[in-house]
Amino acid sequence: MQLSRSIQIKYNTQIKVDIQNVIEKILMSTMLTIMFVHCGDNSLGDLNKNEFDPADTVSTTPWEHEVYLPFDIPPFSVLRASEKKVYAHYFTQFPISIDNKDPSSDYYQNGYLSPNGEEGKHLDYGGFLRSRPIPREPISASNWKEINMQEEVRRAIAVGIDGFACDLLSDKGYHYENTKILLDAAYLVDPGFKILLMPDMVAFRDRPDDITKLILDLAQHPSALRLEDGRLIVSPYNAQTQEPDWWKNWMNTMEDQGEIVALVPLFQGWKNYAASFSPFSYGMSDWGWRSVSGQSYWESVAQEAKSYGPIWMMPVSPQDMRPKSLRYWEAKNSLQYRIMWENAINGGSDWVQLITWNDYSEHTMVAPSTGTDYSFYDLTAYYTTWFKTGSKPTITRDVIYYFYRNQKIRLTPKYQSKKFNLDSGSDPASEQVEVLAFLTEPGILEIEIMGEVETKPVQSGISSFRIQMKPGRPVFRLRRNDEVIITLPGAFKILSEIDYQNLLYLGGSNSRVPVMKEVD
Known part of the structure; x- marks a missing residue:
């Protein structure tokens, strides 16, 4: 379907019915004897409701079956009305499903996750990816791509995101097709959910003039982001690859x-280009830096950037780990993500770009996935609400999250010829297990690994407790007055032997059945 600003479309209402009728089910075992455990399609109903059957869980955890966020999120209309905007970077290479096949043998599994995938070209580093979008069974409808894309839009809306910043990687083929599907999906689900056009100037480095036809084409779609005066917002990624005169x-x-x-040009090293781009720019952004200590620089960037234009779009990213280049940055569990959000909030940023919604090759995703579960996704709901309303949300129920790697960095992999390299600008590597608690009252946090227990008394509000990792399955608890309130076994064992490195920070919470759980 092609949508245009100049015509009115009569929608096929059956599409929305199809979306609501498509429900994720329990899936087969996949690599590393991982069992996916269905957690329900939480994106299609009330954000504050879980829709799984309590009998589905294999854990003894006292799961909260009705409400899963630690706070009551305002209606999306309230969040949408805020002048503060949040756009999540969308990478068209990684939709929910690539080929609509059974997840145990689809392209994600056999092509990207398997060390032997894509004719063995990822064998040296154990596979292209270490995580994937939450698997789902094949959809019988011919418009399965559209159904999946609409679900992604719904999931983003559910946590207060205003739109996707779509990385425009090509003007034809797979990436172009997915961009068009994304624009249509946004309009059909919610005409107020917009797509920020972000031509990738690395992809178009050798043919920059080709973005003209591409942008003119996509600009005809009513979901393309515009200012109230009608101007089309374009935010080129790595804008500095072309000189200011070229852009003028x-x-x-x-x-x-x-x-x-x-x-709204996006740079890597924004300050080097701000003065030369500011005369013709509406605002500016940057790809940002990964690691905790480097975030202190960004505390005042928003105010400084406003001397060059009215809008600053702050980068916020949970982590960065790239198997293909054997490269990673140290995020210290959830700390990097929380600090980047607080810099955006306290520093007065106008917009935030979440980097990313779904780049699984760099593992920067906040979308629900088999590795990070809903952990960063749920944190996004909290911080987006804080950013948009200007006030910390009141915690109304106890929820604890965990963040940890399933292996120590120093382990030597059995089949991987070269180990991952810590980026030269990163903080030193960390090997800790974290429980992040959202509490209505004070309590005592516990982390137990192989019978050894460490505790920390904490106040109400948000508290982080980290300990050194050791082999075994972590168990996280909340106690009050000598009573165990929450017991949460981690879904992932910390390994003592590995075939390949996986330096992704994994996640989970007591309020959701795990997306995946290792078989003991």
Whole structure:
């Protein structure tokens, strides 16, 4: 379906019915004897409701079956009305499903997760990916791509996200097709959910002029993000690959074609380019830096950047780990994500770009996945609400989250010829297990591994407790007055022997059945 601003569309209402009728089920075992455990399609109903059958869980954890966020999120209409905006970077290579096949043998499993995938080209580092979108059974409808994309839009809306910043990687083929599907999905699910056009100037480095036709094409869609005055917002990734004069000429060309552009260039090293780009830019952004200690620089960036334009879009990212390049940055469990969000909130940023919604190759995703579960996704709901309303949400129920790797960095993999390298600008590597608690009252947090228990008294509110990791399955508890309130076994064992490295911070919580659980 092609949508246009100049025509009215009569929608096929059956599409929305199809979305609501598609429910995820329990899936087969996959690599490393991992068993996926269905957690219900929480995105299609009330954000504060779990929709799984309590009998589905294999854990003795006293799961909260009705409400899973630690606070009551405002209606999306309230969050949408805020002048503060949140856009999640969407990477078209990784939709929910690539081929609509059984997850135990689909392209994610056999092509990307398997060390032997894609004719063995990822064998040296144990597979292209270490995580994937939450698996789902094949959809019988011919428009399965559209159904899946609409589900992603719904999931983003459910945590207060205003739109996707779509990485435009090509003007034809797979990536272009998925971009068009995404625009249509946004309009059909919620016309107020917008797509920020982000031409990837690395992908178009050798043919930058080709973005003109691409942007003019996509700009015809009513889901393309615009200012109230009608200007089209374009935020080129790595804008510095082209000189300022090139961009001024490009904007003139676009205006000659009838499209006035509000440019929000995204840089790597924004301060080096701000002065030369500011005369013709509506705002600016940066890809940001990974690691905790480097975030202190970003505390005042929003105010500084506003001397160059009215809008600053702050980067916020949970972690970064890239098997293909054997490279990672140290995020210290959930700490990096929380600090980046607080910098955006306290520093007065106008917009936030979540980096990313679904780049599984760099493992920066906040979308629900087999590795991070709903952990960063749920944190996104909390911090988006805080960012948009200006007040910390009141914690109304006890929820604890965990974040840890399933192996020590120092372990030598059996089949991997070269180990991961810590980026030269990163903090030192950390080997800790974290429980992040959202509490209505004071309590005592416990982490137990192989019979050894460590505790920390904490107050109400948000508290983090980290201990050194050791082999075994962590168990997390909340106690009050000598009574165990929550017992949460981690879904992942910490290994003492590995075939390949996996330096992804994994996640889970007591309020959701785990997306996946290792078989003992």
